[in-house]
Amino acid sequence: MAISRRKALQFSGVFVASTAINASTKIDDIKTSKASKTKTEYKAPLPPAKGPRVVIVGGGWSGLSIAKYTKIFAPNADVVLVEQRHEFVSCPLSNLWLVDKIKLEFLTHDYLQAARENNYTYFHATATDLDRENRILKTSNGDISFDYLIFAPGIDYDYSRWTSDIAFETRLRQEYPAGFIPGSEHITLRNKVLNFKGGNFILTVPSGNYRCLPAPYERACVIADYFKQKKLKAKVILLDENNTITIKKKGFQSAFDELYADYIEYHPNTTIKNIDLDNKIVETEFDEISFEEAAFYPHVRGAKILERVGIAKDAKNMLEGDINTLTYEVKGEKNIYVTGDSRPMGFSKSGNTSNSEGHHVARLIAQKINKDKKIIWEPPTTTCFSAVSIAPERAIYIYTQYAYNKTDETFDFASTSSSENWLKDGAVNASSIYDWATALYADMFGK
Template sequence: MSINRRDFLKLSVAGIAIGAFPSIAFAKSELLKKKGQRVVIVGGGFGGATAAKYIRMWSENKIEVVLVERNKQFVSCPMSNTVLSGKRTIKDLTRNYDGLKKYGIKQIQGEVTGIDPEKQAVMLANGHLSYDRLIIAPGVDFMFEQIEGLNAKVADESIHHAWKAGAQTVALRKQLESMPDGGVFALSIPKAPYRCPPGPYERACQVAHYLKNNKPKSKVLILDANPDITSKKGLFTAAWNELYPNMVEYRPNAAVLKVDVANNTAKTEFEDIKADVLNIIPPMKAGAVAGMAGVVGADGRWCAVDFLTYESKVHKNIHVIGDAISAALPKSGHMATSQAKVCAAAVIELMQGQAPEQNPTIVNTCYSMVSDMESVHVANVFRFNAEKQAMVSAEGGGVSAKRSELEGAMADYWLENILNDVLT
């Protein structure tokens, strides 16, 4: 396993902390006294919150579930591009975790500082949580170091990625509002795999929708590190050509290598692009918690799992779900919930000494808003293939025949239903 320097530092720090921890003190620092079988879940996004609810529901409350999440509230990444056009506010996409209380999930708001796969414990600032099985749903972190001049501070302050819905989404909308008519909004897309394959192209539509109505002389320039549009290509190009003619310009093979923050300029291999708004979506990897657990694969980015249980290929009793895994599955919210349910069922079976489901069959449905009212989708069923030990696309999946307002309404219903399924 190759580990990059940053992960190595993290591992050493965790190692020192654990090494210096006498076992009596360790027993005393247990945050919640463990009586029966316990699953700790780190990360309360689409995947983690779903796993928490379904383990309680399907085990008929027999298994204790502790859900650790650093944020007080849940903000939906899906549909957050519509904040840029003004169709929604970030408040419309924000939910609290109160709806999960009725399942008897123990919720802890806090930051995980380390994970000990040997002692089977999750460390927090004020103590630890022992587990029989751990599920991590760490989402993604950004590999800022791959773009010279970019870092987390710059992303917070000026060159936003807005690829985790929240403060940066609101800040990017403000930049759009302050942009002069005739200005350039440059959007940089990392090489696949990244969270939400069609998301950047949807964003181009939402930004163009705002500009068309407010600053019609402006341009959206897409700098794509990929050789072509990675998702729903025909539908997005049709939307750009028909809804926003001469406004959206697409450049393939245009990875941003460097940014000049002072001059709001992005540099590719071929050119320097000065923009009024620079929206750089950096390359991604599994969230930091995966590094703490030591379950990141040889690529230094994603976590390999067994698709019957989502148990890590590195450590026993640690399961990984959602965007952080290495799979031929789209990194989407719906996919994270589907994986969470397979994982929840398997964890219950394993803890009760039973064999997990051998034929997991899951679904992904993903809508992209191409205007304020119209949407397009991609939908697939995925099945476990025992020979390949992988999830593979079943027959019949595909994209919309054409964009429509009907699908725009379906996208709204999708959001309402999935948020209810995850959080209530």
């Protein structure tokens, strides 16, 4: 089944009604004056709050969605988005940029525009600590008092299963970056791909709930296609810690077999035992594989700021937010939340999930600000397109919703549909990739 442009947009959740709720809460003068009396290093250069102050740490897919929709649902909120980057660069679709299929401009977006269009403040700084008692967020550019605080800082890498040697980890990060956090990692990886002369190009897939399940397989396909078009004597060697392709298996497996039999070597169930960076050899349980280039994707964990401020839970070493999974509130707190890829729920760590969840979290916060009736949990949705070839362009997709199981308090898939026959539907799906991305960028950056 191909997915139409209209369906793609509906599935992605960007058609959610954006009816503003009349807000009545006044500025919490008492809290503001109490906070200003506390001993702080220095105050952030921000105008006084004109309403309940909602501070969001992280301007990714989650934080941007929460910032915009909190203002829509609670217009009197004074929303501040604290982000350490100067501009937004999208991870979704970045695999296409690695192989020169799209321009960087398509992925790059303007935080100032998002803030202007949606009446909130973009504050360029890194959150460094939290004074819970006095409700102050510490940042590299001063302290910010808050009424509501949302941590949406994404992921960090966890190299500990490969090494405890920090010098070696630093080499891995610098010489063979994973390319799953945007910025310089992606530029390094792109240069490796575009300048590749031939030989083995190793990519890895970690186990656990890593960021964007299909992205390593998509990356293998588009890089292989790029090498194929250039008629390089080259192989993408995909070392997967999982015992099989973790998502859209039919589509990716058939692409590996039918399109890239000479270009992709897929190794499931593969744990790396040693990486010899000087001699460029990876040792697994079964093999020794030499490589000319590589991108080593380690395990992921919640961003380190969560641990720093004492709100991370050490479950399966993921160190994600220690929250009530239905309300997103940090345990023991009423007005501090963790969302996006830092959440502990096993939802797909995807931009679409973060965006649709962000709409709901904004409603939760607005409900408190507006003192409205409690709202019920709404499942996030995951719509995800993956390219399997670039010439011609073909893609596959999956759509998933989640359900809550009250008995054991866990989440499961409620409904899933997919389109993995790239020969039949691949071209339509490929054009939907751009429609999806354009709609989501507009949802986060436009009015």
